[in-house]
Amino acid sequence: MRRVGVVSLGLIGGSVARRLVAAGVEVHAWNPSLPALEAAAVDGVVPARTIAELCAAEPDVLLLAPPLRAMADVAHEVAAHVRGGTVVTDAGSVKGAVARVVREAGLAARFVGAHPMAGTEQAGYAASDATLLDGARWALTLEDDTRLDAFCRVAQLVTGPLGGVVRVTTPAVHDEAVALVSHVPHVVASELLRLVGGSDHADLALALAAGSFRDGTRVAGTHPRRTEAMVTDNAAAVAPVLRRAAADLVALAERLEAGEPVGSFFDDAAAVRAGARVAGPDDARTTLTLDPATWQAELLAHPTSLVVGADERTRTLTLTNP
Amino acid sequence: MRRVGVVSLGLIGGSVARRLVAAGVEVHAWNPSLPALEAAAVDGVVPARTIAELCAAEPDVLLLAPPLRAMADVAHEVAAHVRGGTVVTDAGSVKGAVARVVREAGLAARFVGAHPMAGTEQAGYAASDATLLDGARWALTLEDDTRLDAFCRVAQLVTGPLGGVVRVTTPAVHDEAVALVSHVPHVVASELLRLVGGSDHADLALALAAGSFRDGTRVAGTHPRRTEAMVTDNAAAVAPVLRRAAADLVALAERLEAGEPVGSFFDDAAAVRAGARVAGPDDARTTLTLDPATWQAELLAHPTSLVVGADERTRTLTLTNP
Incomplete structure (x- = not known):
């Protein structure tokens, strides 16, 4: 990995740029506001004045990391100027919407x-x-026409200089999964605050709030526009989960009102927590050489495998399994 | 504060005992199982073989810190043996139910x-x-017949050797407040896990879970029986909050399904978070000498005040105000 381009130096784009610079990768970046770009230049990033200039550097990988709301504009601008062998990836938290734009x-x-x-x-x-x-x-998403060499290159970037590990999935499954582990948790954290705000005893409640409330509402500190964009762009996956949650909470309320036992509600949750067993980077490793005809189905058949290494040249992945 | 008794050396009772020993207070304790009592004896606690023996030591304050489910049995046993000037307090997370037993x-x-x-x-x-x-x-709860000297003594223990601060409230208001900032957050954390467990993509979801899910579900690691006891004993306050949460989540799902803007949902939450302004221990202090005729109403009129010091002899409190 010789050269990487980054569009937008926010929390994720900036962290990627800093990490790659530290790893000795040549990083070019464009950012809509100048101060962040200038700060990044001081930190070793090569600043581009426009997306066109960024594309002209022909980075091996170009990472799109703007706010979700700006992704369509950025994608069109990149499409107008990208050239050579540059592979494009992104860091958006909703993959179906990004794949469409x-x-x-x-x-x-x-x-x-x-x-x-x-x-x-x-x-x-x-x-x-x-x-x-x-x-x-990192979730990497495959579509029917995803190119094997492009996938391997992004996987190599993530598992190499970016120091991450990869789960392979599709945009639709990704969006269902992150609705469960990210978007709905964001909604619920905000709802906990709204419930307090709607109470006659909000002042006392906040005065008594301790660790469980602090932890449970931490992500509600995310900027409201960012959370709004996540749940809006992933509405199709988020809405049904919210309805399921609401039904579960009403059912629990009914049991409490009827004086019926509610222990199974918490036992079920504890079982999910206890049953969480997914591959970690320290599990036994296997090497898989990807077959151009079947590689997608092969990877998607093992959603709990973890890609911990990739080589674009040989099209091999290093995998761990739970 | 010369001598304090502790019934049950669990997480809270044990932490109280350790802290008081460190502060030079003579701590007597009873615990239903012997190993914890023996461990506490090594740590400087005077072990009592029975609740009767603990009561016979006539501690200035006797703290009841058993699981909620055992509170009634403990209260009856204490009532049979307590004597002298001992003031009884507890550490239960539901105050209406404890006040009743x-x-x-x-x-x-x-x-x-x-x-x-x-x-x-x-x-x-x-x-x-x-x-x-x-x-x-610490929430300290007042009832119509709460004795001023007993209140001052417990407040003195909490703000003195226990190193805490006090909010004064009633059992009913306490229970509504902790339903909001503790019990419902526990339910919601468990529900987040249950939603994942009920998904076809649970493995991938858990594999992708990061900080927001970890924080949002941390308290779901509480033992299911403890959470069950909290929400059951506080069902009257918890159930309506669960219904309110369910209605809010359904309303949000409807807006998402209709493609309507949902930003106000998150703005409301951010406003509650930003508006949280309660007295801290470093705010300006005032001294209040409690009038035996009016002290309860006076304290309850200022739910956001914080008691940071108390003196039983002079019946004065040191307060901070937001």
């Missing part, structure tokens, strides 16, 4: 969707940190 | 309810820690 922009042939499962409730280059991505799990 | 046991005249807003998802003496209560907020 990328396809509409005509970038599908060189695109592999990505989503690093890392972040804080903060935003902006100033909050970015090379260590934010330490060991991060 | 204490009253039924005949202990109301010497009782002041207490709830330290501290804890972890762990349990038992081995998990207890003198620092767990550092600066903890």
Whole structure:
């Protein structure tokens, strides 16, 4: 990996840039506002004045990391200027919506969707940190026409200089999964605050709030516009989960009102927690040479496998299995 | 404060005992199982073989810290043996239910309810820690017949050797407030896990889970029986909040399905978070000498005040105000 381009130096784009610079990769970046770009230049990033200039550097991989709301504009601008062998990836938290705008922009042939499962409730280059991505799990998404060499290159970038590990999935399954482990948890954290705000005893409640409330509402500190964009762009996956949650909470309320036992509600949750067993980077490793005819189905058949290494030249992946 | 008794050396009782020993207070304790009591004896606690023996030591304050399910039995046993000037308090997370069993046991005249807003998802003496209560907020609850001297003594214990601060409230208001900031957050954390467990993509979802899910579900690591007891004993306050949450989540799902904007949902939450302004221990202090005729109403009129010091002899409190 010789050269990587980054569009937008926010929390994720900035953290990627910092990490790659530290790993000795040549990083070019464009950012809509100049101060962050200037700060990044001081940190070793080669600044581009426009997306066209960024594309002209022909990076091996170009990472699109703008806010979701700006993804369509960015994708069209990139499509107008990208050239050579550049593979395009992104860091958006909703993959179906991104895949659509990328396809509409005509970038599908060189695109592999990505989503690093890392972040804080903060935003902006100033909050970015090379260590934010330490060991991060990245979802990489496949579509029918995803190119094997493009996939291997992005996997090599993630598992190499970015120091992450990869789960392979499709945009639709990714979006269902992150609705469960990210978007709905964001909604629920906000709802906990709204419930307190709607109470006659909000002041006392906040005065008594301790660790369980602090932890349970931490992600509600995410900027409202960012959370709004996530759940809106992933509405198709988020809405049914919200309805399921509502039904479960009403059922629990009914049991409590009837004086019926409610222990199974918490036992079920504990079982999910206890049963969580997914491959880690330290599990036994196998090497898989990808067959151009079957590689997609092969990877999607093992959603709990973890890609911990990739080599574009030989088209081999190093995998761990739970 | 010369001598304090502790019934049950779990996470909270053990942490209280450790902290008081470290502060030079003579601590006597009884625990239903012997190993924890023996461990506490090594740590400087005077072990009592029975609750009767513990009561015979005539501690200035006797703290009841058993699991909620055992509170009624403990209260009756204490009522049969308590004597002298001992004031009884507790550490239960539901105050209405505890107030009832204490009253039924005949202990109301010497009782002041207490709830330290501290804890972890762990349990038992081995998990207890003198620092767990550092600066903890304790709710102290008043009933019509709460004795002024008993209240002052417990407030003195909490703000003195226990290193905490006090919010004064009633059992009913406490229970509504902790339903909002503790019990419902526990339910919601469990529900987030249950939603994942009910998904076809649970493995991938858990594999992709990052900080927001880890934080949002941390308290779901609480033992299911403990959470069950909390929400069952506080069902009257918890059930309506669950119904309100369910209605809010359905309303949000409807807006998402209709493609309507949902930003206000997250703005409302951010406003509650930003508006949280409650007295801290470093705010300007005032001294209040309690009038035996009006002290209860006076304290309850200022739910956001924080008691940071108390003197039983002079019946004065040191307060901060937001």
